[in-house]
Amino acid sequence: MNKNGFFTAVTTLLVLCWAILPAQAALPKNFDISDNYYNVYGGPDLSATLIGDNEFSRGDTVTLNIELMNKGKITGFKVENEVDLGDYVGEMLQQAEMQYEAQATTAVGILATLKSEDPNIKVKSGPQQAGTLRQGKQSASPTKFTIEINKNASAGTYPLTLELSYQYQHNVQVGGDEFDATTGVVTNKEVGIWYENKTQTQTLNIKVKKEPYFEVTNVTGDLYPDEGGMLRVTYKNIGEEPAKDATVRISAADPFSTTDDQAYLGTLNPGESAVAIFDMDVDETATPKPYSLNSEILYEDADGHDQVSDSIKINTEVLPAKESLPGYQTVTGVAFMALAAFFVMLRKKRQD
Numbered sequence: 001m002n003k004n005g006f007f008t009a010v011t012t013l014l015v016l017c018w019a020i021l022p023a024q025a026a027l028p029k030n031f032d033i034s035d036n037y038y039n040v041y042g043g044p045d046l047s048a049t050l051i052g053d054n055e056f057s058r059g060d061t062v063t064l065n066i067e068l069m070n071k072g073k074i075t076g077f078k079v080e081n082e083v084d085l086g087d088y089v090g091e092m093l094q095q096a097e098m099q100y101e102a103q104a105t106t107a108v109g110i111l112a113t114l115k116s117e118d119p120n121i122k123v124k125s126g127p128q129q130a131g132t133l134r135q136g137k138q139s140a141s142p143t144k145f146t147i148e149i150n151k152n153a154s155a156g157t158y159p160l161t162l163e164l165s166y167q168y169q170h171n172v173q174v175g176g177d178e179f180d181a182t183t184g185v186v187t188n189k190e191v192g193i194w195y196e197n198k199t200q201t202q203t204l205n206i207k208v209k210k211e212p213y214f215e216v217t218n219v220t221g222d223l224y225p226d227e228g229g230m231l232r233v234t235y236k237n238i239g240e241e242p243a244k245d246a247t248v249r250i251s252a253a254d255p256f257s258t259t260d261d262q263a264y265l266g267t268l269n270p271g272e273s274a275v276a277i278f279d280m281d282v283d284e285t286a287t288p289k290p291y292s293l294n295s296e297i298l299y300e301d302a303d304g305h306d307q308v309s310d311s312i313k314i315n316t317e318v319l320p321a322k323e324s325l326p327g328y329q330t331v332t333g334v335a336f337m338a339l340a341a342f343f344v345m346l347r348k349k350r351q352d
Contacts, residue, residue, distance in 0.1 A: 039171065044072035044107035046133065046164045048202050051142055055207040059151035059310055061124070065142035066112070066162065066204070070133040072105035100172040100191065105135035107166040108195065114145040114204075115161045120153035121206070123160070130164075147206070151310070155210040155240050162202045170196040213239035214297055214309055217273060225255075225321045226284030233276045233314055235297065237268040243299035243307075248276045251294040255286035255318065265297070288320040 051065040110130035114123050124146040130139060147160075173192040218234040233250075237243055246265040252258045263276035293316065297309040 040074055040101040040104050041076045042074040043168045044070050044105055046070055046107055046200050048162050050204050055209050056149055058149055058153045058208050061148045064145045067139055067142050068130055069138040070107055070135055072135045104169045107133045107168060110164055110166040112143050113163040118158050120150040121158050122148040124148055153208050155208050157205050157207050160204045162204055165199045167195040168198055170194045210240040212237050212241050212243035214312055216312055216314055219314055219316050223282050223318050225282055225286040228281045231278045231280045234273050236273040237270055240270055241302050242269045246297050246299040248295055248297050250278055255283035257281045282318055286318045288318050290317045
């Protein structure tokens with residue numbers, strides 16, 4: 001058959017709108033089933049694979065790369081309209097329909113949606129367009145989703161649900177008038193394609209790794225403008241793994257300064273705490289109010305690798321400047337005058 005002639009002769013292509021036609025909908029009125037020569041069974045079958053590492057740290061915001069593949073296949077077909085011997089129009093239309101029916105395994109207009117039922121994992125990306133995927137093909141580029149892992153999430157496996165919605169060719173009908181022996185085509189040929197909706201779901205697992213994780217449980221120390229003071233900070237390992245040879249480093253920002261910005265904590269096993277002491281200076285112009293300082297812990301993990309924790313906040317406060325006691329200057333003056341008078345009397349007595 002002349003393919004160019006065939007496609008040129010196609011005068012009508014009926015694509016039923018996905019948003020209007022639900023799955024398993026009734027046959028459209030303009031889809032003439034009397035011209036249907038075959039029913040084909042089978043269709044697309046999408047599978048998703050997470051590319052790269054699926055293990056992350058609590059508090060991470062990461063982008064997942066998901067590769068799609070269409071493993072669809074045609075499982076069988078049934079002849080619905082027999083063609084009489086010598087019926088050239090019927091034979092040509094029957095052959096044309098079979099060519100179209102082979103496209104039943106193509107997933108058209110894939111829309112991917114990633115969902116998490118666990119509040120510790122938040123999907124930041126909305127639905128993503130993933131294009132059209134033919135049988136046996138994989139996506140040319142990965143579909144990307146950004147997720148945020150709660151900093152208080154427990155170590156373990158977290159399932160994510162990937163929904164893949166698309167259209168696929170449910171049935172085809174062909175029609176035409178007469179067979180032109182000269183050109184070898186059927187005149188006024190028309191094709192109707194009926195699409196339906198399909199949604200597949202798949203579970204993708206991510207893991208939150210076991211590791212040390214730290215929080216500040218207590219802060220003490222009286223800090224005043226234009227005075228130094230000791231800041232005592234209690235750190236606790238709330239993770240699942242020990243932190244060996246841990247050293248905490250503080251970042252002093254205005255109005256604080258220090259020449260003592262590190263403190264050794266030692267080995268912190270899960271659930272254990274240690275106190276770090278920092279000698280802090282406070283600027284004389286500091287405004288009395290709450291402040292927040294950043295710190296981080298350097299440690300050796302269970303595999304012997306050096307690690308640095310996420311930033312850990314230290315909430316402290318600059319107190320109002322100390323006031324002189326009432327009457328302090330007057331009392332000091334009187335005492336000085338009394339002492340001076342005492343020395344005068346003592347000197348006079350010696351002269352006598």
